[in-house]
Amino acid sequence: GAPTISIFLKPPGVIPPGGSTTICCSCQCDSGTFVLYKNGRQLRSLELRGSRAEFSISSATQEDAGAYSCHYLDGGTVLARSETLDVIVQEFRLPKPVLSVLPGQEVAAGAYVIFRCTIAHAKAVCFLYLEGQIKTFDLLSQEQNYFNISHVHKGNEGRYSCQCFTKGASFKWSAVSKTLDLVVR
Numbered sequence: 610g611a612p613t614i615s616i617f618l619k620p621p622g623v624i625p626p627g628g629s630t631t632i633c634c635s636c637q638c639d640s641g642t643f644v645l646y647k648n649g650r651q652l653r654s655l656e657l658r659g660s661r662a663e664f665s666i667s668s669a670t671q672e673d674a675g676a677y678s679c680h681y682l683d684g685g686t687v688l689a690r691s692e693t694l695d696v697i698v699q700e701f702r703l704p705k706p707v708l709s710v711l712p713g714q715e716v717a718a719g720a721y722v723i724f725r726c727t728i729a730h731a732k733a734v735c736f737l738y739l740e741g742q743i744k745t746f747d748l749l750s751q752e753q754n755y756f757n758i759s760h761v762h763k764g765n766e767g768r769y770s771c772q773c774f775t776k777g778a779s780f781k782w783s784a785v786s787k788t789l790d791l792v793v794r
Contacts, residue, residue, distance in 0.1 A: 612638045614681045616691040621738035622772045622785040623697045624669045634679035635661040641683035647675045674698045692743055703783035704729045708771045715792045718762055725755040726771035728783060735773040766793045
């Protein structure tokens with residue numbers, strides 16, 4: 610079978626103009642090359658370092674926004690393609706949210722965990738990010754600004770953060786919260 614490759618932002622979230630982030634392409638493979646595509650056009654290629662290749666964006670502008678994907682090549686043959694990662698560059702116009710986790714940052718396997726993202730804005734909707742994952746967990750509106758995980762397991766471990774936005778004539782974004790590391794014993 611073809612290797613599975615993943616693409617994610619480190620740190621995750623919307624980037625402010627002038628901000629920086631790293632696009633990570635990761636793979637369970639030994640050698641080969643990653644080619645980064647943006648909006649279907651080839652940008653550049655990088656040799657694997659360990660199991661990943663990293664493409665840095667610094668001093669981000671609207672030019673950096675777009676749909677990115679990684680192709681994994683070995684000997685010039687494309688063996689696998691990642692999902693598409695949408696990179697968004699926007700000014701932060703909302704206050705920074707605060708992420709908390711109950712019952713705490715260290716929990717036993719099987720426990721019930723609640724992540725809460727608190728922001729001083731009545732109409733904001735928030736996303737919960739887990740570093741290394743392309744998918745976000747939607748946190749609904751202020752009335753329900755939390756995300757539950759029942760029966761936590763080792764796969765839920767990692768570095769979490771949240772980011773909020775308001776819908777309207779235009780999206781307004783907050784900065785990304787401080788990170789929290791969840792440890793599952």
